[in-house]
Amino acid sequence: MSWRRIFTWKAAGATLATTTLIVIPSTVIAYKYGQRTILQAPPEELFPHSSTTKLSDLQPPRYCRDLSRVIPEFTQLGLEVVNTKPEIDHHTGNDFTTHKPLPGEVPQYIIYPKSTAQVSQILQICHRESIPVLPFSGGSSLEGHIHSTRQNLVIDTSKMSSILAINDDDLDVVVQSGVNWMDLNQALQPRGLMFGPDCGPQGLISGMIATNASGINASRYGAMSANVISVTAVLADGTVVKTRQRPRKSSAGYNLTNLFVGSEGTLGIVTEAVCKVYPIPKSETTVVVQFPSIAHATNAVAQVFKSGMQPNAVELLDGDMMHCLNYSGYTTNAWLEVPTIFFKIGGISDVVVEENIKVLNQCAKDNQGQSFIFAKNKQEQEELFSARKNAFFAMINWGKNEIDEDVRIWVTDIAVPLSRLSSVLDQINDRIQKSPFASIILAHAADGNSHVDIFYKHEQRAQVELLVNEMIELGLANEGTATGEHGVGNAKRRFLESELGADTIGMMRKLKMSLDPKRILNPDKIFKIDPDDDYEY
Numbered sequence: 001m002s003w004r005r006i007f008t009w010k011a012a013g014a015t016l017a018t019t020t021l022i023v024i025p026s027t028v029i030a031y032k033y034g035q036r037t038i039l040q041a042p043p044e045e046l047f048p049h050s051s052t053t054k055l056s057d058l059q060p061p062r063y064c065r066d067l068s069r070v071i072p073e074f075t076q077l078g079l080e081v082v083n084t085k086p087e088i089d090h091h092t093g094n095d096f097t098t099h100k101p102l103p104g105e106v107p108q109y110i111i112y113p114k115s116t117a118q119v120s121q122i123l124q125i126c127h128r129e130s131i132p133v134l135p136f137s138g139g140s141s142l143e144g145h146i147h148s149t150r151q152n153l154v155i156d157t158s159k160m161s162s163i164l165a166i167n168d169d170d171l172d173v174v175v176q177s178g179v180n181w182m183d184l185n186q187a188l189q190p191r192g193l194m195f196g197p198d199c200g201p202q203g204l205i206s207g208m209i210a211t212n213a214s215g216i217n218a219s220r221y222g223a224m225s226a227n228v229i230s231v232t233a234v235l236a237d238g239t240v241v242k243t244r245q246r247p248r249k250s251s252a253g254y255n256l257t258n259l260f261v262g263s264e265g266t267l268g269i270v271t272e273a274v275c276k277v278y279p280i281p282k283s284e285t286t287v288v289v290q291f292p293s294i295a296h297a298t299n300a301v302a303q304v305f306k307s308g309m310q311p312n313a314v315e316l317l318d319g320d321m322m323h324c325l326n327y328s329g330y331t332t333n334a335w336l337e338v339p340t341i342f343f344k345i346g347g348i349s350d351v352v353v354e355e356n357i358k359v360l361n362q363c364a365k366d367n368q369g370q371s372f373i374f375a376k377n378k379q380e381q382e383e384l385f386s387a388r389k390n391a392f393f394a395m396i397n398w399g400k401n402e403i404d405e406d407v408r409i410w411v412t413d414i415a416v417p418l419s420r421l422s423s424v425l426d427q428i429n430d431r432i433q434k435s436p437f438a439s440i441i442l443a444h445a446a447d448g449n450s451h452v453d454i455f456y457k458h459e460q461r462a463q464v465e466l467l468v469n470e471m472i473e474l475g476l477a478n479e480g481t482a483t484g485e486h487g488v489g490n491a492k493r494r495f496l497e498s499e500l501g502a503d504t505i506g507m508m509r510k511l512k513m514s515l516d517p518k519r520i521l522n523p524d525k526i527f528k529i530d531p532d533d534d535y536e537y
């Protein structure tokens with residue numbers, strides 16, 4: 001009979017007077033300190049002793065199959081539960097991404113909670129019944145984050161959309177999870193304030209936290225990770241936690257706020273957040289510089305940052321993108337069709353901005369920048385930057401006219417250290433030139449984050465996918481990441497292993513299992529949680 005069998009879990013708690021018992025190699029170790037209860041080591045199959053969780057350590061999760069049985073319990077609580085076709089469709093996927101849900105990856109019901117307490121009530125029931133749950137905000141994420149791989153229930157927090165406080169002097173806001181970032185900016189504007197991060201127009205605060213969203217302004221204001229001070233979240237079993245009060249600074253233990261940033265709804269449902277806000281720059285202008293090559297452009301960016309300047313935005317558009325803009329006629333400028341950077345320079349006064357422009361001008365000259373254009377007033381600034389803002393529509397317009405009315409665009413999202421960006425982009429361009437595809441490049445250059453957007457026709461999907469995978473691998477080989485800002489979802493799970501290694505993912509899985517042992521929260525996203533899941537999306 002093994003030690004395990006003698007000290008069964010149920011037998012834990014026996015007392016022992018004066019023995020020191022150390023049993024090796026069994027897991028049972030008891031120390032003597034006078035009269036002391038032997039705390040039985042819990043069985044390993046329930047509580048593995050390793051610091052990481054391998055996929056092979058797990059049994060497949062067991063989920064509730066018949067949600068309809070539980071729905072009356074929700075409605076009795078006064079909750080709004082829907083399953084009409086338009087609602088189901090809206091929560092199944094979106095049209096922006098090439099990564100579509102598989103047939104059958106459809107949610108069964110959608111619940112709209114109105115408060116943290118309601119989210120807690122819902123999760124208590126889901127936890128008890130092992131109901132898989134998809135947290136949902138604006139639905140604009142791009143990598144299969146919101147695919148209902150388990151025919152789950154959707155908890156849509158978009159109706160919790162109040163701005164609870166704007167603390168001007170502290171430069172922070174307290175918001176519910178469903179606040180849209182553009183609505184927030186509108187509310188802040190009369191007070192001379194703005195929110196830093198931006199993403200797809202539909203994005204809501206909690207979705208942005210869950211994907212660590214960033215965007216055009218991240219050069220100056222950082223991604224969501226730099227902008228969230230505290231979150232209120234409901235854990236898988238319904239426990240409500242608030243990660244911090246409202247201080248900017250704190251050494252109070254683990255940074256649980258950051259644990260929720262980029263967690264893609266797998267660790268808890270965020271219901272409230274305290275976020276940083278900024279004064280709208282008193283003076284701001286747009287400067288556009290065109291360069292002979294991408295390497296010249298990225299060298300100029302490196303020089304700008306080394307000079308100590310902090311541009312608000314540094315957006316690189318390659319020659320192909322400039323061609324689309326030129327072709328579309330959306331802007332009045334006729335551009336050279338060469339790599340171009342749109343800088344936004346802001347500061348506390350025109351004098352400060354002018355000083356910055358001088359430095360920028362020198363950086364441009366040192367790197368053979370041509371046509372240094374800067375806006376002299378607000379209207380010119382908006383017009384100049386509108387070229388960047390219209391880039392998306394310009395590329396679609398070009399593709400529809402020049403390739404196919406039904407053209408598709410595959411948007412990649414890799415990031416590498418800035419010094420590697422130009423060589424990576426050159427290698428990518430080489431490969432695209434040898435392929436049958438056309439592409440454009442848009443990069444948040446300050447962060448080494450690039451979106452290579454490839455045009456293709458429906459029947460070329462498999463071929464374009466191979467090319468995209470090569471690009472991601474090129475990024476990884478250059479100390480980069482498979483996703484700079486869009487996240488992993490289930491579309492990029494397989495790259496995460498080569499990016500971070502199996503042990504790092506094993507640590508993430510361990511965290512997931514400790515906080516959500518029934519694996520009900522957004523299953524199958526970021527990494528696999530089911531040993532029977534052999535699907536490569």
Ligand SMILES: Cc1cc2nc3c(=O)[nH]c(=O)nc-3n(C[C@H](O)[C@H](O)[C@H](O)COP(=O)(O)OP(=O)(O)OC[C@H]3O[C@@H](n4cnc5c(N)ncnc54)[C@H](O)[C@@H]3O)c2cc1C
Nearest residue numbers: 137138139140141145200204206207208210213214265270
């Ligand atoms: C046109 C377009 C442009 C874009 N541009 C950018 C860009 O510039 N930068 C950028 O970073 N992204 C960009 N994106 C991607 C997208 O907008 C972001 O990923 C955004 O953060 C998603 O927010 P959402 O509210 O739509 O979240 P959703 O898509 O609803 O959800 C995203 C993830 O968050 C989880 N989640 C949702 N609500 C909660 C909650 N209450 N608690 C916990 N988890 C939750 C979901 O389970 C999911 O995993 C763009 C998308 C589009 C369509």
Ligand SMILES: *[C@@H]1O[C@H](CO)[C@@H](O)[C@H](O)[C@H]1NC(C)=O
Nearest residue numbers: 198216217281284312344346
């Ligand atoms: C970015 O910041 C500027 C101020 O620098 C602001 O005017 C703008 O609305 C912000 N958002 C976007 C998407 O540009």
Ligand SMILES: *[C@@H]1O[C@H](CO)[C@@H](O)[C@H](O)[C@H]1NC(C)=O
Nearest residue numbers: 225226227228250255257258
């Ligand atoms: C903790 O994480 C949040 C979110 O990423 C971040 O904004 C904050 O600066 C971090 N540090 C502290 C001390 O809270």
Ligand SMILES: *[C@@H]1O[C@H](CO)[C@@H](O)[C@H](O)[C@H]1NC(C)=O
Nearest residue numbers: 212214223225258261262484
């Ligand atoms: C979020 O993004 C920023 C900038 O891209 C990065 O520095 C940070 O490590 C990310 N945080 C998380 C939790 O992914």
Ligand SMILES: *[C@@H]1O[C@H](CO)[C@@H](O)[C@H](O)[C@H]1NC(C)=O
Nearest residue numbers: 326327328329334335336337
């Ligand atoms: C830009 O577009 C205009 C109008 O389509 C065209 O006349 C011009 O030659 C283009 N510029 C370049 C550099 O190709």
